[in-house]
Amino acid sequence: xxxxxxxxADTWLRLSVLAFFALMSGAFVGAIxxxxxxxxxxxxxxxxxxxxxxxxxxxxxxxxxxxxxxADVEKGPKAGLPPxxxxxxxxxxxxxxxxxxxxxxxxxxxxxxxRWTRVAKLPDYVFFRHDxxxxxxxxxxxxxxxxxxxxxxxxxxxxTMEFCLDCHRDPIPHLRPADHITDMxxxxxxxxxxxxxxxxxxxxxxxxLTHCYVCHR
Ligand code: HEC
Ligand code: HEC
Ligand code: HEC
Ligand code: HEC
Ligand code: HEC
Numbered sequence: 001x002x003x004x005x006x007x008x009a010d011t012w013l014r015l016s017v018l019a020f021f022a023l024m025s026g027a028f029v030g031a032i033x034x035x036x037x038x039x040x041x042x043x044x045x046x047x048x049x050x051x052x053x054x055x056x057x058x059x060x061x062x063x064x065x066x067x068x069x070x071a072d073v074e075k076g077p078k079a080g081l082p083p084x085x086x087x088x089x090x091x092x093x094x095x096x097x098x099x100x101x102x103x104x105x106x107x108x109x110x111x112x113x114x115r116w117t118r119v120a121k122l123p124d125y126v127f128f129r130h131d132x133x134x135x136x137x138x139x140x141x142x143x144x145x146x147x148x149x150x151x152x153x154x155x156x157x158x159x160t161m162e163f164c165l166d167c168h169r170d171p172i173p174h175l176r177p178a179d180h181i182t183d184m185x186x187x188x189x190x191x192x193x194x195x196x197x198x199x200x201x202x203x204x205x206x207x208x209l210t211h212c213y214v215c216h217r
Contacts, residue, residue: 046152060148077129137175168209
């Protein structure tokens with residue numbers, strides 16, 4: 001059969017077809033990359049706070065349990081932010097004159113709560129509760145990452161619909177015993193079957209958690 005194109009032209013044609021598809025898929029992957037990047041979902045950025053509160057110091061190094069400050073997390077939909085009085089249990093004794101803590105002292109004196117800039121937030125049309133997750137064995141670290149290592153708080157995970165669904169499709173690999181709910185590093189030992197037992201014991205409705213009405217109601 002006679003060749004229509006010279007071998008060199010043929011090579012060029014192949015190369016440009018390949019380049020075209022490479023560019024197309026590159027653009028596609030790029031678009032997904034941008035949609036999921038920290039910029040759009042605002043992860044990994046610590047916003048300015050009135051007091052430079054450090055979870056690394058308080059939760060990590062001092063080992064204060066999350067529930068000491070976020071006292072409603074097991075009882076209701078919201079975890080709650082600590083009232084100034086909670087800070088003062090310690091800071092009326094230590095660092096009492098630090099300039100950094102002046103907003104805390106003013107807040108106490110004037111009975112005005114500190115206005116923290118929120119970092120972890122969902123749009124209003126999404127329904128969420130903390131208490132159910134905690135009661136069923138989902139730990140803080142699954143949704144907030146290693147808060148105990150953060151000098152300033154940032155959102156570790158993008159709260160996209162896919163993030164929620166990923167776990168709702170199969171929560172078992174994410175479950176933990178109740179006494180490790182705020183433990184940031186717990187892992188089951190090899191051969192530990194507790195996760196499956198917790199799912200059965202907690203009566204988790206496997207296969208029903210991806211229905212739209214679970215999160216949009
Ligand atoms: C259980 C005791 C305790 C509680 C409660 C507590 N702190 Fe602290 N905080 C400390 C200690 C101890 C230090 C460290 C002083 C040092 O560096 O030696 C500290 C240091 C700080 C510092 C200095 C920067 C740093 O992290 O080293 C800030 C700011 C601060 N705390 C804010 C707060 C705020 C805001 C609250 C309330 C939400 C709070 N603390 C609650 C014990 C506590
Ligand atoms: C000593 C008190 C204290 C302890 C202990 C503490 N927190 Fe906090 N937490 C705060 C304060 C104050 C803020 C608001 C300022 C900030 O964002 O850093 C906050 C903010 C947060 C936020 C961001 C909320 C938002 O939307 O702005 C999350 C998530 C959080 N904490 C989780 C945890 C977890 C998980 C633990 C345990 C590993 C923990 N905290 C332990 C005081 C505490
Ligand atoms: C299943 C995921 C999930 C788990 C587990 C979880 N959180 Fe949250 N948390 C969220 C989401 C989502 C928000 C934002 C809620 C909103 O905007 O309505 C949030 C918000 C917060 C806030 C700020 C607003 C509030 O609710 O008062 C704090 C503080 C917080 N979480 C602490 C914790 C602590 C402490 C734990 C563990 C004891 C924990 N969370 C476990 C997903 C989770
Ligand atoms: C790491 C696992 C995990 C993640 C991530 C997660 N969930 Fe869940 N969620 C669960 C489990 C487990 C249950 C309990 C299911 C049951 O009781 O059958 C649950 C239950 C719920 C419920 C039902 C509460 C009720 O009324 O019974 C809602 C609403 C919900 N999740 C919303 C969300 C939203 C919104 C997100 C994302 C911001 C999210 N979840 C992320 C594991 C997770
Ligand atoms: C486990 C919780 C969960 C379930 C189940 C769920 N969603 Fe969502 N959905 C979310 C969250 C969280 C967002 C917010 C995403 C964001 O802010 O990026 C969202 C956002 C949306 C949006 C807004 C547009 C967008 O994509 O951001 C639509 C539309 C939507 N969901 C439809 C649905 C439908 C239809 C179903 C059932 C097939 C469903 N969702 C099931 C958690 C859920």
